[in-house]
Amino acid sequence: MAALERLGSSLYEAMRKILRTTIVDEAQVKELVKDLQRALLQADVKVELVLQISRRIEEKALKEDLPPGVARREHVVKVVYDELTNFLGEKTTKLDVTQGRTNIFMMVGVQGSGKTTTTAKLARYYQKRGFKTGLICADTFRPGAYQQLKQLASQVNIPLFGDSTEKDSVKVVKQGLEKFRQEGLDIVFIDTMGRHKDEKSLIEDMKMTSQAVKPDEIILVIDGTIGQQAEAQAKAFHEATPIGSIIVSKLDGSARGGGALSAVAVTGAPIKFIGTGERLENLEAFVPSQFVGRLLGMGDIEGLVEKVKTAKLETSEKKVKAIISGRLTLEDMYEQLEAMQKVGPFKQILKMVPGLGYKVPDEAVDVAEERLKKWRFIIQSMTREEKEEPKILNSPRVKRVSRGSGTSEKDVKDMIQQYFAMKKMMKSLKRRKMPFFKGFQQTK
Numbered sequence: 001m002a003a004l005e006r007l008g009s010s011l012y013e014a015m016r017k018i019l020r021t022t023i024v025d026e027a028q029v030k031e032l033v034k035d036l037q038r039a040l041l042q043a044d045v046k047v048e049l050v051l052q053i054s055r056r057i058e059e060k061a062l063k064e065d066l067p068p069g070v071a072r073r074e075h076v077v078k079v080v081y082d083e084l085t086n087f088l089g090e091k092t093t094k095l096d097v098t099q100g101r102t103n104i105f106m107m108v109g110v111q112g113s114g115k116t117t118t119t120a121k122l123a124r125y126y127q128k129r130g131f132k133t134g135l136i137c138a139d140t141f142r143p144g145a146y147q148q149l150k151q152l153a154s155q156v157n158i159p160l161f162g163d164s165t166e167k168d169s170v171k172v173v174k175q176g177l178e179k180f181r182q183e184g185l186d187i188v189f190i191d192t193m194g195r196h197k198d199e200k201s202l203i204e205d206m207k208m209t210s211q212a213v214k215p216d217e218i219i220l221v222i223d224g225t226i227g228q229q230a231e232a233q234a235k236a237f238h239e240a241t242p243i244g245s246i247i248v249s250k251l252d253g254s255a256r257g258g259g260a261l262s263a264v265a266v267t268g269a270p271i272k273f274i275g276t277g278e279r280l281e282n283l284e285a286f287v288p289s290q291f292v293g294r295l296l297g298m299g300d301i302e303g304l305v306e307k308v309k310t311a312k313l314e315t316s317e318k319k320v321k322a323i324i325s326g327r328l329t330l331e332d333m334y335e336q337l338e339a340m341q342k343v344g345p346f347k348q349i350l351k352m353v354p355g356l357g358y359k360v361p362d363e364a365v366d367v368a369e370e371r372l373k374k375w376r377f378i379i380q381s382m383t384r385e386e387k388e389e390p391k392i393l394n395s396p397r398v399k400r401v402s403r404g405s406g407t408s409e410k411d412v413k414d415m416i417q418q419y420f421a422m423k424k425m426m427k428s429l430k431r432r433k434m435p436f437f438k439g440f441q442q443t444k
Contacts, residue, residue: 010039011084011296015077024072029061032076044227049087057083081292088288094272095187095217095245097131102180103187104213108206108241109221110233111194114249116145118221118275119191120152121283122247125273127158131186136176137162138169138209141193141202149191156280159183169193169205170212177213190215203240210241217244220269224251238267248286249275330379330419331387374407375415381405390416 014035021028033054040050060083061076097103105122109115116139123133135153137160139145146162153160161176173190180188192209193202210218220243222230237243246267251274271286379387381404386393393401393416402409 007039007043010042011036011080014039015080015296018073018076021073024076026062029058029076032061032080033058036080046228046231053083053087077296081296084292084296085288088271088291094285095126097126097187098216099186102177102185104177104190104215105187106190106192106210106213106215106218107221108192108218108237108243109194110223111142113194113221113223114275115194115221116148116191117152117278117280118247118249118273118283119189120149120156120158121275121280122219122273123153123158123187123189124156124280125283126187127156132184133158134176134180134183134185134188135160136173136180136188136190138173138176138190139193140167140169140172145191145193152280159185170209173209173213203236206237207240218242219244219272220246220267222246222248224248224275234267238269243267243269245269245272247271247273247275247283251276329388330382330390331384371411371415371418374405374411377405378402378407378412378415390419 014032017035018024018028018032036057037050037054040053041047057079060079064075064079066072066075095103095105107115107119107122109118119135123135127133135149135158137146137149139149140163146164149162150160159180161172161179163172163175166172169192176190177188190209190213192206218241220234220237222234226233234243234246246269248271273283274286274291276282276284378401381401382393386397386401393412398409398412398416402412405412
């Protein structure tokens, strides 16, 4: 399990412990604080920051007056939510793009941080939102840098400028900007040489490029797997040239994300995006409140809606509510199978649904993804009545469906069983809505 998942699961269990308690007193708040400290330290958050956060949580949880109609346990969860959100930054700030001219963003980072892939992801992110984007490969140091960016750009038809034979990176950038300005591009992302904080010559080259190009913003890409080492990197880059924003990459694997997310605070620059997977679409705007909501198991419905929108899914609001409430038919499921694959892995989607992210075992998610293809064929072989009322699928009907879909009768029965289990679970979750939602909505 990835470190961020472990952090989220630990925080979620700590919240559940408080919410199951009838009366919350000082001893229970102190126990909660210890659980939070343990979870944050395991996620590689600096000790000093952990102590600051825990002191504020304990003080506010015990001393603040309760809002009308809110129980102490609900207030405590709200305090934890607020403090973790403030710790990561109060709000998101997207890139400032001015209409009517070519906006220039310069990407910097240590070699191996995922900077080149992140540069292509960012160009894709804004391309999908209607902007004309372009890429410039200014990495004239690393062999294969131009070919890597070219391969990524060609996947999504984003124009790329570069010269694998030219060693003067500033010259390459100036030529590329002149070309893209003539073509009327809205945004140009410059992929610079990967640097180490101790490589003075490369840091100087970065400063020269920045001074020559005068980008609208410099974006630092930090590898989410390096933990507290991110602080030294961020500080060195910021001292060389002011950093406007930060992207934390590789938060989908074994990232000790707490360290990276907290350490970048030394620059004073906000985290604007996080990388959540290998695909070019796996980049999302970093909204602290939504991120913390997902960690605590409160979900991120806004983020889920955004994913659906960018995947261009034709899903009505009524149907989305029906699916989340467990009122879906097999026909609904069939209509969404293809579309849901565009949104992203089931695991990421489930984390965005309040109360669901940590309730579904990893094995169940893996099995569901493996069986999707079979399920599609099985549902295609059913009559409309069977899709709408799966209860009528008796033994003869199951046998007919299995023959028509080229699957076994066991596959058909397994799918029906999984369908009813998921439907029951979703209904159960809706009935047992986590108590802090009421208090959170009242005091938000």
